[in-house]
Amino acid sequence: MRSVSGTRRLLRWIGNGLLVVLLVWTLVPFYWMVATSLKKDKEIYGFEATLVPRQPTLANYTRLFAATPFTKYVRNSTIIACSTTILSLVFGCLGAYALARLRFPGRNLIARGLVFTYLVPPALLFIPLFTVISTLRLVDTHQGLILTYLSFSVPFCTWLLMGYFRSVPLELEEAALVDGCTRLGSLVRVILPMSLPALAVVAFFSFTQSWNEFLYANVFVNSVEVRTITTGLTLFVVEDVFFWGPMMGASFLSALPPLVLYLIFQRWVVKGLTLGAVKG
């Protein structure tokens, strides 16, 4: 007994030590990103390069807004991520309700197809999708990108919402149906109000995924007018020369929306993850 409590104390100290190491490992890259964005070029490159900015300046940020299409990229990312989120939520709610509450031939097959679809990686689909988008003449359009984002967002939203809808007590819906509510009516009046937190979480996942997406955005869009923020960052690379100051500033700002959302939703993130969400 004594040896166990002794080991426990030892473990606590090892744990605290490891925690420090893990925190350093996790946070140093963020420090470097922010520090670089606050430096003058003189401190970023060459012999006078510093670890801590000596004369912090917001010059990189002002340059970002004044001299680059950064705001345009932010606007594009917002439009695309929001549209994708709204569409997938609507499609997801309808589909999930059918899968959770209705009985029909092919139900299990569709559920299976949904998961399978979600797991098929974009790295496999981007080449044929490129020909699809070209044929539809949707290259370099918001619509084209939104359409391709639906390919990962809709299966995922439907799948997660199906799980949530199932946990809404059946009696409530039965009561509504007995009182003459239609199926759609009970979805809107009973299920959705009870699933608001779930809807918020699913929206969070969908938005973050679309905001962070890079591969499709890179392949299906070239023009500055439609570019999203993730591909816009490559603007700061010219002929293999990186402009690290503004790039780190842009990186930091572009990471903020998903970061803030993560801080708000972190309690629920894990549930989505164990159901097979987002990246790993």
Place this chain on the structure above:
Amino acid sequence: MSYDLFFRSRTPAPPVETSAVRLTTPRARPILPALDGDMSSGAHEAVAGRERIVPVGGAQVRPRNRLSLTVRGEGRLAYALLAPTLLVILFLVAYPFCAAIYLSVQDKMVGAPGRWVGLANYAELFRDDVFARTAWNSVVYTAVAVALKFVLGLTMALVLDQERRFNNFFRTLLFVPWAVPVIIVALNWRWIFDDLSGFLNNFLITTHLSSNIISWLSDPGLAMGCVIAVVVWAGTPFYSMTFLAGLQAIPRELYEAAEIDGASIVQQFLHITVPRLRTIFLTTVMLSTIWTATNLQFVLVLTRGGPASRTEIFPHLAYTTALGARRLGMGAAVSLVFFPLLAILILLLTRRMLRQADE
């Protein structure tokens, strides 16, 4: 147990009738172990990997208690509701998937019609030296990255599972990389690894740990290690999140009981923690393997497959073939070559996730 992962606080608990139905279903009962009665309430509900307890029959059980609501003609309504989802699946996933196979037997270039070439693309690919190297790299890259993420993720989860002040705050900080777009992670690390002014060389020289500049990403011996380090940095939080959720769902009484019986810490870990987390381990590793193996952003930003193909992996090779060399047919062949292995994983995972969802 403050880690409230789920909607327990707001969403009502699942209806009691569910378990009643389950018990009266002959297929589910024999599999319920005796222990389940003690643990099925409270913390146990929170485990994602509940399938050990009711492994089969879930799918059949569920719809049966919905029978009271079934009306004729529900099928039509169901398909109407599912129409948008099915359209997305069919036109944006199923069709492209088949189109990839069709493309891979053509010599299609960007902007030009393709000709049927049979298996010529595959034959060319298998003859190429780059193929063998890419295959080897892909396996090493995926295996090492997943193994390291697992070890580091489990360590992180165990550390965060200990009791200490401000633990919630530390947890938030350690999980932050998960929320950052991969492309930003990759760019940021490319800058950290920069030869002349990057953080690493800067730091090593300032602290006199090294006197010369190390070319992290262009040294053939270091490049793959660096890429893997970045992948691990970005991917570890996913592991720790799922592992921590699993750890916190283990009833503390189990450990107390084991302690009274004189089990050492190591024994407790091996005989309580590991078996309890087994399903979570498996699901997490499988999901992560798929995503790690198919993510090309790290390689694209950090090394572009170089130096001398040392970090070339299949998704990146498919990308450069299809878009750099503009050979869509060949690119499709490259991406399909590594798919069969993944397909097995995807099929297994699909089964697991359906089973978990049916509980």
